Amino acid sequence: MSDQSNLNEFLSELKTYSEGGQPGSGDDDTPVQLDPIGNVMEIAGSSSAVVLEASRLLELGEDPDPAIRLSGQVGSQVKMAVGKNWLIANVRTMRAGEGGTVIANVDFLGEGNREADGRLSGFKRGVTRFPIPGAQVFPVTTRDLRSVFAADSRPHIEIGTVYPTDDIRGALYIDPMLGKHFAVLGSTGTGKSTSVALILHRISQASPEGHIVMIDPHGEYSAAFKNHGEIFNVDNLQLPYWLMNFEEHCEVLLTSEDSERQRDEDILAKCLLEARSRNKMAEEFGKVTVDSPIPYLLTDLNQIIVNEMGKLDRAGDATPYKRIKNKLDELRADPRFTFMFSGMMVSDTMNKFIAKMFRLPANGRPISIVDVSGVPSEVTSTVVSVLARMVFDYALWSRTETLRPLLLVCEEAHRYVPKEDGSQRGQAVRRILERIAKEGRKYGVSLGLITQRPSDLAEGVLSQCGTILSMRLNNERDQDMVRAAMPEGARGFLDAIPALRNREVIVCGEGVNIPIRVTFDTLEAEKRPASSDPSFAEMWRDVGDEDGIITRVVRRWRGHGK
Secondary structure, three states: OOHHHHHHHHHHHHHHHHHHOOEOOOOOOOEOOOOOOEEEEEEEOOEEEEEEEHHHHHHHOOOOOHHHHHOOOOOOEEEEEEOOEEEEEEEEEEEEOOOOEEEEEEEEEEEEEEOOOOOEEEEEEOOOOOOOOOOEEEEOOHHHHHHHHOOOOOOEEEEEEEOOOOOOEEEEEHHHHHHOOEEEEOOOOOOHHHHHHHHHHHHHHHOOOOOEEEEEOOOOOHHHHOOOEEEEOOOOOOOOHHHOOHHHHHHHHOOOOHHHHHHHHHHHHHHHHHHHHOOHHHHHHOOOOOOOOOOOOHHHHHHHHHHHHHOOOOHHHHHHHHHHHHHHHHHHHOHHHOOOOOOOOOOOOHHHHHHHHOOOOOOOOOEEEEEOOOOOOOOHHHHHHHHHHHHHHHHHHOOOOOOOOEEEEEOOHHHHOEOOOOOOOOHHHHHHHHHHHHHHHHHOEEEEEEEOOHHHEOOOOHHHOOEEEEOOOOOHHHHHHHHHHOOHHHHHHHOOHHHOOOOEEEEEEOOOOOOEEEEEOOOOHHHOOOOOOOOHHHHOOOOOOHHHHHHHHHHHHHHHOO
């Protein structure tokens, strides 16, 4: 059959369809005629150009259906008839054409069945047959979008309302989102923390026996989960120092740089191995390495260092030993490090620590909030490294057991997996989070990264996140980073990122059927994090009890200050 015959057949189908009518804005079964708003101008794979009539777009602006009212605008959807299917496309850009027309670039989202009465049903992502130039373009209705965005039977959580509708719920599919990691991005003040709390609350409600560990660097989330999870901070964390591997020991105990550091590492490795080997547990497991989580006494490590110094022929050779010993003495004497370096006696608390930290069992409180805001800055990255590595190693060594998938959520992720800068600090946490991003899903470990500066993240980490939730980003470098990480079909949505309102998000990737723009639900006050900005005008009117406030603050400052 010739191209002309195909075109004639296609135009005939459109004529028949137009005469039969098309459903309008309501949810009733009465077909309502909706005239086309333009025609396809150019087809180029997933992206195409259409010519829209400006007068028709103005007419649509008066329709009571919000989907029809915004159809044809940037970030909204239009549809085209192709055979027995409807093709849904997202409008990415618009520019003025000739003779009262508007030329729009659109990205195809997917297709569904075109029922006899014009309804859209059975929507699926992807396109099997493209329209031809000249095909008519129609506005979408709320009923169309309900078919497009309706959640299927897979386990999912609802997080808000899909733009531009008033009642269609935005859903995230739990298994695809967690199975291939996710990232929540957004500038300060966009409602990012509250939105993250909402997502974690909904996941916890869907899976009350789940296992979630969240690293909270600012102490924001304790308020949000005090009744729904376990809160850990420097007062009750009780993180045993001997759980650190050799790399983490080096970050805490070594102060030297460059050529001196290698010698210090060799000395520490020898002394640490001997200290671990003194535990009777070492005999049970045979081969013990400097990385083995075998308890050892700090007094033993200190004595071994002193003994090694005594074997030296020249006093000058003792300098690296003294450096390590002085740092060890400093940590043991500093009350800020009591949560990690405390007690003369050491017991094997590894089982207990894993059980409480990973919520095994959860008992209806599936999330651990680890507030590291009170952790001394010198060891914050090391503490996060130990926790992240414990998550990964537990999953790695439990492969022969009944699988207990773990979700690790890392707030302010750019702190821990920053771009390479040549610094020795924080390399352990960077390496383990990069490893979880690349390999975690093999072992049932999911990673959730939350950041306001995606451009400062290490190369490739964001691209490992299968689902990206982007709120408003004001920095152009951050916007470019997100564009590079998101799939091509989401470009029309990405252009809206700088213009998003607070609590609005663009979601694309594995966790959704197609890219969506969602307004987050309002979270109950008792479930919100303590992250709201203070009102200077209001707070500065509040006076009284200044002396008492200062006294209490200074007492806490002196007792727990960094």
